[in-house]
Amino acid sequence: MQIPIYFKGASIEAFMQAENVNISKTGMYNLYFIFCDPQLQGLVIDGSTRWKNPSGYLPGRMAPLMTFYGLMSLAYLVLGVAWMSQYLRFWRDILALQNYLTTIIVLGMFEVTLWYFEYANFNVTGRRPIGITFWAVTFGTVKKTLSRLLILVVSMGYGVVRPTLGGLTSKVILLGTTYFLAAEVLDVFEHVGTVNDLSGKARLFLVLPVAVLDAFFILWTFTSLSKTLEKLQARRMVAKLELYRKFTNALAVSVVISVAWIGYELYFKATDPFSERWQTAWIISSFWNILTFAFLCIVCALWAPSQNSTRYAYSDEGGENFDDEDALPLKASTNAELDKASIMKHERKVVSSDLFISNEDVEEDKRE
Numbered sequence: 001m002q003i004p005i006y007f008k009g010a011s012i013e014a015f016m017q018a019e020n021v022n023i024s025k026t027g028m029y030n031l032y033f034i035f036c037d038p039q040l041q042g043l044v045i046d047g048s049t050r051w052k053n054p055s056g057y058l059p060g061r062m063a064p065l066m067t068f069y070g071l072m073s074l075a076y077l078v079l080g081v082a083w084m085s086q087y088l089r090f091w092r093d094i095l096a097l098q099n100y101l102t103t104i105i106v107l108g109m110f111e112v113t114l115w116y117f118e119y120a121n122f123n124v125t126g127r128r129p130i131g132i133t134f135w136a137v138t139f140g141t142v143k144k145t146l147s148r149l150l151i152l153v154v155s156m157g158y159g160v161v162r163p164t165l166g167g168l169t170s171k172v173i174l175l176g177t178t179y180f181l182a183a184e185v186l187d188v189f190e191h192v193g194t195v196n197d198l199s200g201k202a203r204l205f206l207v208l209p210v211a212v213l214d215a216f217f218i219l220w221t222f223t224s225l226s227k228t229l230e231k232l233q234a235r236r237m238v239a240k241l242e243l244y245r246k247f248t249n250a251l252a253v254s255v256v257i258s259v260a261w262i263g264y265e266l267y268f269k270a271t272d273p274f275s276e277r278w279q280t281a282w283i284i285s286s287f288w289n290i291l292t293f294a295f296l297c298i299v300c301a302l303w304a305p306s307q308n309s310t311r312y313a314y315s316d317e318g319g320e321n322f323d324d325e326d327a328l329p330l331k332a333s334t335n336a337e338l339d340k341a342s343i344m345k346h347e348r349k350v351v352s353s354d355l356f357i358s359n360e361d362v363e364e365d366k367r368e
Contacts, residue, residue, distance in 0.1 A: 016047070026060075028278055056123035059195065061278040066119035068286050072112040075293060080105050083300055090305040097159045098305055100150050104296065107143035111136060112289070130193050137187040145180040147292070148217050151251065155224040160240060161232065175216070182209040218255060225251070243302060250298045254291060261287055 007014045114136035121129045186206040232241040
């Protein structure tokens with residue numbers, strides 16, 4: 001469809017009356033402003049366009065996201081109710097890790113709810129609400145950061161096989177702070193007040209730091225998990241070892257799925273430069289929410305509040321000292337004390353025997 005506009009006489013301005021264009025077929029539509037007269041080189045066009053679908057102002061590739069986040073809100077609500085029922089039932093036996101999981105569930109609930117209202121508002125008004133979008137992005141970034149930190153400290157054995165992180169605390173906090181800043185900048189530039197995707201160079205510049213930090217998280221997590229599993233197996237802590245094996249398997253599967261999905265996402269965008277598959281593009285971003293929620297459910301099932309929760313907690317009893325250098329001198333000292341006690345007992349026996357023999361000699365002398 002073409003809408004011609006002409007300059008009248010010597011006028012250097014031309015105005016176009018508002019015009020409605022009805023679309024009868026679903027598809028990807030583009031609007032172009034074209035001039036053919038070379039004398040119009042440097043032409044400046046000022047105005048605005050409004051696009052509306054039958055269901056509202058949401059673009060076609062974003063429209064399914066409103067329904068998706070509505071369903072995710074219900075899913076988080078169900079998880080939250082199930083978790084809090086167990087939390088309140090066994091509140092006397094709650095571990096520190098379970099408190100952190102409660103915080104992550106609440107943050108996830110706020111995040112998906114804010115995203116739902118953000119898309120609902122966009123659909124009604126035709127503009128992205130900057131305030132709601134910013135808080136949705138921020139809640140999501142805080143949840144992602146805390147989730148990665150929780151996985152890391154659990155892999156180190158915090159709260160289960162060690163009471164504190166010791167000298168690693170400052171390094172963990174530094175890594176978490178750096179990741180939060182990088183992820184927040186990326187999500188703000190990608191979502192707040194914008195509709196179109198970021199350009200290739202700009203997105204690469206913002207995505208690269210987040211990708212590097214994610215890779216560092218994964219490397220540090222699996223290195224710590226390997227050490228923790230070795231120590232648990234050496235100490236024969238069967239219950240904790242079984243728990244950590246299930247956690248390791250779930251984490252490994254999620255990492256493999258993530259890598260495979262990143263490969264598919266790169267293929268999807270490389271083979272669709274003109275967004276011809278816009279109707280399924282929403283699945284790319286939604287998948288990460290589904291994977292995160294599924295892994296959160298698995299972790300909640302492993303560390304669910306119960307009357308036996310304390311058996312997974314750190315305890316000074318049962319020889320949970322994981323420093324082998326401290327453990328060996330204790331064993332040697334114990335053996336030395338046992339040897340010393342046995343020698344003293346033997347000496348007492350010898351002394352008693354000598355006294356018995358001496359008493360017999362005295363009695364014999366008296367009889368003589």
